[in-house]
């Protein structure tokens with residue numbers, strides 16, 4: 001073997017291949033015959049000289065964050081409210097994320113490739129128990145654990161283990177071994193025990209115009225999605241495209257999701273067929289080698305495996321704390337934060353839950369009693385089908401629901417804002433970076449109340465809360481269930497790109513941002529608690 005070549009690591013090989021390609025391009029125009037030399041050089045290195053993807057590092061921060069978040073603003077008179085300080089909330093958040101990490105380390109679901117605070121599983125139960133303990137420690141006497149159980153026909157299907165393996169072939173260069181794309185995340189589907197092996201076909205955006213020229217029958221289709229902010233925003237176009245590919249005869253769909261680093265992404269379905277998401281750097285590798293294979297006239301094959309299980313007969317709980325009002329105890333301001341999460345879930349919804357715990361300590365104080373009663377709900381959440389936190393709260397607490405003047409839903413509230421950076425990973429994939437503030441927060445006012453909108457404006461002035469402009473009536477997530485039950489809902493919700501990914505780690509959360517949201521929400525609750533009902537809900 002060439003002694004120089006043995007010294008080359010992947011990165012250098014990639015550089016060499018690039019140099020060879022560039023030289024080849026230049027030489028091509030002037031020197032016929034250089035093409036053969038280029039082909040020979042590429043054949044010497046594995047996988048066309050493309051740098052191999054980095055694998056999956058579950059707890060790694062996938063963005064650059066060298067500079068701190070902007071400090072929280074503490075208005076006059078609030079300095080004594082230590083329970084709302086960022087450091088205290090951050091400690092709680094670390095505890096909450098710890099329940100997720102335990103779920104991974106203990107292999108709560110299969111091999112621990114999917115983890116979280118999963119409703120119906122011990123991680124979900126521990127999280128709710130912990131919040132209930134915080135409610136009691138805050139001095140709130142009325143803390144209720146409200147049990148929820150699966151109906152006989154209900155259940156949730158979760159993936160236990162899986163693999164997306166690109167099959168190595170000497171045609172891709174000497175030493176091209178199999179490559180496992182570790183960021184792969186199954187969304188649904190069934191694969192026989194021996195696995196599913198098929199050639200890959202790249203379909204780009206998978207629009208009708210593109211697919212008119214591509215035959216996907218019997219192949220694994222690879223499509224690409226580039227989220228603009230929240231991954232949810234590409235659910236509508238990308239999910240149906242995957243379904244369309246399966247209907248056209250593809251045996252499976254791989255969706256490259258161009259997000260930071262190399263993360264698993266548990267979002268965007270394909271109508272129950274076999275589909276997996278791939279993270280950014282796995283996607284970069286796959287697109288590059290498919291390009292080279294197309295040039296070389298060769299085909300890349302992949303083997304997919306997936307083992308799933310349907311879980312039924314599960315149970316969970318909502319933790320509900322009631323702080324009685326001083327003069328209008330049968331009227332309620334309800335604050336909801338869901339406790340469940342996929343992966344570490346620091347932003348969805350660890351931050352909202354940490355703020356809820358801080359609010360419990362604040363309103364548990366004897367000197368913080370308000371006119372109306374305050375109800376704090378740590379919801380079992382909405383990820384585990386058949387175990388709805390908000391749905392159960394509504395059905396189990398008709399008196400509170402009837403007397404609610406406003407429901408406040410805290411859902412993804414303090415994640416740092418990230419944008420594409422002006423730098424690349426060693427493999428050429430673009431890096432991402434944080435700025436000094438939180439990701440934009442939607443302030444959804446379901447009834448369009450001008451009074452509530454005015455409070456949002458005052459919140460921006462008092463605390464620097466990064467609410468988006470433009471009033472809107474958004475009440476998605478948990479808010480949808482409460483709105484349908486007839487309650488006016490205020491939703492504070494970020495649409496962060498890291499949502500439902502393994503990259504949503506503790507370091508993605510702004511500690512001052514937690515404090516900003518806690519102080520704003522405390523202010524908002526107090527103003528609402530003493531406002532006339534007709535102002536809160538003008539209808």
Ligand SMILES: [Zn+2]
Nearest residue numbers: 348349411477
């Ligand atoms: Zn959520």
